Amino acid sequence: MDNENSQKEPASKIETPTPKSKFEDSPVFNFINNLSPFESVKSFSSAQTFSSLSFTSPPPVFASPHPNFHRESRFFRCQHSVDRSKALGDGSVSKEDGEVDLNKDATLEDDEEEDTETSCELPQILSSDGQSPPHHGEDIVTQALLPPSDPPPLGEANEDSSMNRLQKIPDSQEGENGTPASRRLMADAAAELLVFRSPNDSEAFTCLVDKISSSERRFFARVKHHDIIPANGSSNDNEPLAVAPNQLVSNVHRGSMRRRCLDFEVPGKRKKDDDQQTVCDNNKPESSSSKCVVPGIGLHLNAIAMASSNTKISITHEYSSSGEIQNTFSGSITPVHSQDTVPETLDHAESQPGEEAPKALVFEELIPDSFQKKKQVLEGGEGESSCKRCNCKKSKCLKLYCECFAAGVYCIEPCSCVDCFNKPIHEDTVLATRKQIESRNPLAFAPKVIRNSDSSIMDTSDDASKTPASARHKRGCNCKKSNCLKKYCECYQSGVGCSINCRCEGCKNAFGRKDAYLHTIMESKQEDDHETYEKRTEKIQQNSKEVEQNPQPSTPLPPYRHLVAHQPFLSRNKLPPTQFFLGAGSSSFRKPDCDVTQSVNEKKSLETVTEDKTEIMPDILNTSPIKANSPNRKRVSPAHIGSSEPGSILGKRSNGRKLILRSIPAFPSLNPNQ
DNA sequence: GAGTTTGAAACT
DNA sequence: CAGTTTCAAACTC
Structure with a gap:
């Protein structure tokens, strides 16, 4: 009974996106595209879009999904739905369908398709931001339309399957934006840019996952091609190919039940025949x-x-x-x-x-x-x-x-x-x-323990070494009698020290006592304050000297302003990236982290970006409204953080902020290599 | 293995 | 939001 009810939901959700796919696949759309001279221009602009980041307004088609992205499975779901609708849908000519049809027989088809799909996903992410719809539309459109319209090119592409992957994208688009590799890189970069612009950090995370998914999908492509497809048996060649990636995507997606459900979905369906879960879990x-x-x-x-x-x-x-x-x-x-x-x-x-x-x-x-x-x-x-x-x-x-x-x-x-x-x-x-x-509680299923980024963030100072442990229980424990010395204590159980988030009494956590943690923080704060104060004083003195020596060039800024001007480093170099990463209004509370970790971030490559994304979640978790027990959370108000850049320059208060920022961080921390 | 203790989760 | 109840793991015997 319940099952039936709940089943309806997913079904409806899946159906919802269908219109989009229809739109994309509709003959009218196709026709218009063929007629329109803008087609090539579009794709071209997309490349520019990536580099310049000047995105135009999204087409209506992609507008609707936005709200959903933040919910539940976010855009993955959407995407999933779309893809699925395309794949499973009424045979409308979708990107995947087209490719599948053309490449049906190609063994490496999966890879290609996945790649293509990935490229498509990224655009979607972009569109989710509402920033780069053109790109999105373009991708999908071109991919959806080209196969039918330009069979020869694709056919050729199929012939050299090995090269195919890279060629295909260019082919499907207009192939004049440079090498496929470069385009791909641009796409990735753009995606990342967008990711960080996303109003919701979760999106960024998702995006990361998304990327991961592509490789994962590849991985599975092989497996599925051999195992899953046969398993599904009844389905034709296209379906498995189309579905598999989606599922994978969902798999990769950060752990909401839905996703997980999706994960199990396929297996589950198969299982429903042979009780797979058991098999799986029992695992041989x-x-x-x-x-x-x-x-x-x-x-x-x-x-x-x-x-x-x-x-x-x-x-x-x-x-x-x-x-x-x-x-x-x-x-x-x-x-x-x-x-x-x-x-x-x-x-x-x-x-x-x-x-x-x-x-x-x-x-x-x-x-x-x-x-x-x-x-x-x-x-x-x-x-x-x-x-x-x-x-x-x-x-x-x-x-x-x-x-x-x-x-x-x-x-x-x-x-x-x-x-x-x-x-x-x-x-x-x-x-x-x-x-x-x-x-x-949105974070009910979130990891209980997160690696504290303190170590990485504080690596400029000795603070890291002072931190009892590099990981902390997200919510903290509430032990009364166990003294945090037994597994009753979640911190202890997780093998992490108690932190400021803990409300435990008589903490004796072997992995780190709460009081020790607090003490460490206080110390670091004091040092921080001291350093900042000295620096400030120095700078002020320097400024006055400069003013005396060079009255003209140096505008007599008030001490703090001068400092600010100095800091701009902070704000100049870091702010833009911050915006870049976080976007204006989004997760303002993240800004500080960006500032603090900026130096690190700037040095990071795509890989690093990935890390950041990864870390975003924990941080979000930290700052999320779950149970704001921790003083930390209470203190860290978006407003404060938002003004952290200039504030950081202004005296001890700023120091306080700094400290707070450090205490929040989770970003760099996830980097296992620290 | 049964009973107790404990603290998180759920409920009011 | 605080207090209470429920729950299952951790622990003890």
């Missing part, structure tokens, strides 16, 4: 790899991508070279998958899988205890359960009490739960419940 990793891969890897990719440097590297490769990507990517994934650590990973890193992976990695060194546990899970429990299993009696495994549910995984045999609803069979119920919980 190798044997079931093909089946498990889809759900598992998606999740893992999230975690890995977000967290591990390896992943990032692989992502980078993704950008740089398509060929190596696969190797790198699969390489990083495979082990994880083989161990069936998926659930484990998710265990803590729910919505943001990113955390978990790092956590595992980090804690390996950091926390013997926690790691041992995981280790045991991974090593010992592989056959039975690579992850902890629940024992729920009353919650039906549909509440956060249930570790499986909280981790975003289905309960499996090893679980001792009673009346369990957390199974693929009740997928809809699970999703609905999850939705409900998320509506109540």
Whole structure:
């Protein structure tokens, strides 16, 4: 019963985007495009758009989805829906369809298609910002229209399948914007730019994921091409190809249940035939790899991508070279998958899988205890359960009490739960419940522990070394009796020290006591204040000297203004990037971080950008309205942060801000290599 | 394995 | 938002 109801939702959502695809695919649209001399111009402008970032207003077609992007599965879902509608829809000529049709027989088709799709995704992201619709439209349009209109070029492209990937994009567009590689780079860059402009950081995150997804999809393309397609059997060649990428995308997408659901969806459907979840979870990793891969890897990719440097590297490769990507990517994934650590990973890193992976990695060194546990899970429990299993009696495994549910995984045999609803069979119920919980607390499934960026952010000073641990419990614990010395304490359990976010009493956390943490902060603050004060004084003195010596050139700015003028460094170099990264109004609370981390960020390449995106989530989580217990959160008001640039120059108060900024940060932190 | 303790999650 | 209840994991025996 419930299932039926909840099933309706997804269906409707999927249908919603259909109009778009129809629009894109409609003969009228096609016709207009053929007639219009602007076609080439459009694509050309797109390249310019990337470089110049001067985006025109989005076409109405892409306007509607925007609101959705921030919700739930965001644009991924939208995209997914669109793609899916295209792929599964009534045979309208969509980008994918067209390509599939043309390349149906090509073995490497998947890769190509994925690439193309990726390029399309990026535009969508752009459009989500409402900044680069032209590009978006162009991409989709050209890709959708060209196949039918220009079969020969594509056919040729198909012939050299190996080169195809790169050629195809140019072909589908107009191929005059430079080399495919360069275009691709531009597209990536643009996407990233856009990502940061996005009003919602989550989008950025998503975008990152999106990119990741492309490599992931490639990875799966191979697997699916062999395994999934047969599994689906009934479907024609086009469907699997079209669907698979989407699913992958959803998989990669940051951990909302929906996505996860989508992850399971396909497998689930297949499973519904042979009870796959069980197979998957019970995992004989190798044997079931093909089946498990889809759900598992998606999740893992999230975690890995977000967290591990390896992943990032692989992502980078993704950008740089398509060929190596696969190797790198699969390489990083495979082990994880083989161990069936998926659930484990998710265990803590729910919505943001990113955390978990790092956590595992980090804690390996950091926390013997926690790691041992995981280790045991991974090593010992592989056959039975690579992850902890629940024992729920009353919650039906549909509440956060249930570790499986909280981790975003289905309960499996090893679980001792009673009346369990957390199974693929009740997928809809699970999703609905999850939705409900998320509506109540959007971060309910977010990773509980995030790596603190303190270390990276403070790397300019010694502060990092003063931080007891590089990771903290996002929300903090509330222990009264355990003194944070038992696993009752989530901080302890996670192997992280207590922080300012904790409301624990008598904290004796072995990984870091709260008071110690506070003390550290205070120290750093004092030092910071002191340094700033000295610098200020120096500068003021210098200024006065300059004024005396060169009255003309130097405008007699008030001391602070002068400093500001100096800082502009901050504001000049950093501000633009900040805007670049965060966008004007969006997540203003992020600005400070940008400032602080700017130097680091500026040095970062695409890869770095990826990291930033990754880190954005944790930070958002930090500043999110969940339970603003922490003084930190209370203090960090957007307004303050927003004015941080000039403020940072102004005396101790500014110092305070600085400090706050440091305490917030999560960005650079996720970089495992720190 | 049963019972107790604990603190998060959920509820009011 | 604070207090209470429910819940399941962690812990003890």
